[in-house]
Amino acid sequence: MPRRTKLILAIFLPIQVVVLQVVKNFPEFIETYYSQGIFPFLSRIFRFLLGWVPFSVGDIFYLSIALFALRWVYKNFRRLTKEPARLFIDIAATLSVVYAVFLLLWGLNYYRVPLHKTLELETDYTTEELIETTHKLIEKSNALHRSLGFHDTVKVELPYTQKEIFERSDVGYQNLSEKYPYLKYSPKSIKKSGWSLGLTYMGYSGYYNPFTGEAQVNNKIKTYKFPVVSCHEQAHQLGYAAENEANFLAMLATINNDDLYIQYTGYIFVLRYCINEIARRDIDTYHQILESVNPGILKSYKEMRDFWESYKNPFESLSKAFWDQFLKANNQSKGIMSYSYMVALVVNYLEENPI
Numbered sequence: 426m427p428r429r430t431k432l433i434l435a436i437f438l439p440i441q442v443v444v445l446q447v448v449k450n451f452p453e454f455i456e457t458y459y460s461q462g463i464f465p466f467l468s469r470i471f472r473f474l475l476g477w478v479p480f481s482v483g484d485i486f487y488l489s490i491a492l493f494a495l496r497w498v499y500k501n502f503r504r505l506t507k508e509p510a511r512l513f514i515d516i517a518a519t520l521s522v523v524y525a526v527f528l529l530l531w532g533l534n535y536y537r538v539p540l541h542k543t544l545e546l547e548t549d550y551t552t553e554e555l556i557e558t559t560h561k562l563i564e565k566s567n568a569l570h571r572s573l574g575f576h577d578t579v580k581v582e583l584p585y586t587q588k589e590i591f592e593r594s595d596v597g598y599q600n601l602s603e604k605y606p607y608l609k610y611s612p613k614s615i616k617k618s619g620w621s622l623g624l625t626y627m628g629y630s631g632y633y634n635p636f637t638g639e640a641q642v643n644n645k646i647k648t649y650k651f652p653v654v655s656c657h658e659q660a661h662q663l664g665y666a667a668e669n670e671a672n673f674l675a676m677l678a679t680i681n682n683d684d685l686y687i688q689y690t691g692y693i694f695v696l697r698y699c700i701n702e703i704a705r706r707d708i709d710t711y712h713q714i715l716e717s718v719n720p721g722i723l724k725s726y727k728e729m730r731d732f733w734e735s736y737k738n739p740f741e742s743l744s745k746a747f748w749d750q751f752l753k754a755n756n757q758s759k760g761i762m763s764y765s766y767m768v769a770l771v772v773n774y775l776e777e778n779p780i
Contacts, residue, residue, distance in 0.1 A: 428511075435517035441524055449536040460537040460664045461607060467530060468662055469612065471638025476614030481641055483634030484619040531635030534666035540673065541770055544605075550772040552706050558772045559699040559714060565780050566696050567719045569689040580724040583648045583686050590648075591615050593687060594655040597678030598663075608674070610659055617644035625736045630654040633661035647732055649725050652679055652687045653694045669766040672698075676771065680780070692780075693722050695771055702768045 448455065475482050501512060524532075541548050567577070575581050585593070595610045602609035618624055618631070618641040631642040631654045640658030642651065653675050660674035679691025696718070704711040715723075 428514075431514050431518040434521045435514045438517050438521035438524065441521065441528070445528070445536075448533075452536055452538045455533055455536050456538040456543075459533045463529075464531075464534060464664045468638050468664065472612045472614035472662065475637055475639055476612050479616075481616045481619050481634075481639055483637040483639045483641065486634070486637060487620075527635055530638075531633075531666070534664045537664070537666075540665065540667070540670040541773070544770075544774070546770060546773040546777070548766075548769045548773070550769055552703075554772055554776070555699060555702060555706070555768070556710060556714070558775050559696070559703060560717075561775065561780060562692060562696040562699060563714070563717050566689070566692045566722055567717075569685060569692060570719050570721055573685060573689060575721055577719040577721055578724075579721045580728065581649065581686070581689060581721060583651075583690070585648075585686070587617060587642075587644055587648075587651055590651050590655060590687075591642075593682065593684055594652060594659060594678075596684070597656065597680070597682040597687070597691075598659065600681045600683070601677055608663060610663060613659075614638060614662070615640040615642065615655055615659060617642055621645045626738055628733065628736075631658045633658050638662060647725075647729055649690050649693070650729060652682075652690045656691075669770070672767045673770045673774075676767075677774075693725060695767075696722075697726060698765075698768055699771065702765065 501515075540546075570577065570581060573581055583590070591613075594615065595613055598608050598610035616639055621643045622645065624630070624632070624641075624643045625645050629643065630646050630650065631640070633640055640655070640662050642654050642658060646654060656678040657671045657675035659678070660671040663674070665671050665674055676691050676695045679694065680688050682688055682691070700711065700715065700718075703714060
């Protein structure tokens with residue numbers, strides 16, 4: 426690449442940052458022209474082109490980038506002392522291109538209109554409302570647990586393979602699209618990640634690849650969580666970048682699925698969020714309310730905790746710290762802690778849409 430072109434691209438990097446700081450103040454503009462305009466078109470193209478491929482193209486893409494970066498460092502190491510200015514321009518030019526592509530293919534979704542405004546939901550709720558919602562979720566979860574033919578003390582086992590769960594995962598979105606057309610999900614592009622072991626050690630259940638539009642799911646996670654993670658990553662494919670919003674849409678997609686097993690996974694998923702929020706607000710009520718949850722459901726929670734504990738390592742903390750900063754840099758001011766915002770969506774949604 427000519428030196429002049431590299432310099433122009435390098436200069437364009439801070440310009441992009443400045444322009445983004447201005448544009449992010451106009452979420453309605455981003456919502457109309459990008460999140461519900463350009464992005465759905467781009468996302469469908471990628472899902473159409475790569476959805477049929479049986480393996481994750483994105484995983485291969487990231488591996489190629491990593492190998493290329495190592496090769497570049499090896500070849501340019503000596504330039505650190507001899508040509509630091511030119512080296513800096515090369516790096517800035519590369520970052521400029523990557524950042525521009527990231528924003529175009531995905532990143533602007535972080536600055537769209539918040540989901541609670543789109544759904545016309547309040548974000549405030551009282552502890553009493555939280556407790557009432559949690560009681561309803563416990564009643565529903567316990568009832569589904571029994572209707573699936575399991576004793577209250579027995580952990581529910583899903584009778585599906587991961588491939589079969591993928592095949593069923595979009596049904597809830599199709600049902601939701603009758604009321605919310607923008608949640609229509611087609612075509613499908615969701616796959617097991619080839620880096621599942623690495624994802625597990627980093628503490629992640631899945632990820633969305635913004636450069637290939639593929640939804641990646643960690644194939645080592647326990648089955649009861651698999652449908653929820655699948656729907657979470659599909660929410661990202663629909664343009665919902667915020668993790669809390671993707672979690673909420675995953676809950677909606679699973680509880681609106683026609684399959685009772687998948688409904689069950691959605692209810693116990695959101696129930697855990699609400700119970701944990703009660704623990705943060707009123708520990709005595711938390712212990713009381715926990716006694717009304719079927720022991721079989723609590724066994725599923727324990728199984729998931731034990732799974733993550735078995736892979737706990739120092740690198741996970743570093744990975745989570747990086748992700749926390751990434752979220753904060755992309756319009757999620759509370760970083761990883763912003764996940765708790767989902768509880769507000771749940772309480773207010775279920776108030777208007779009783780289960």
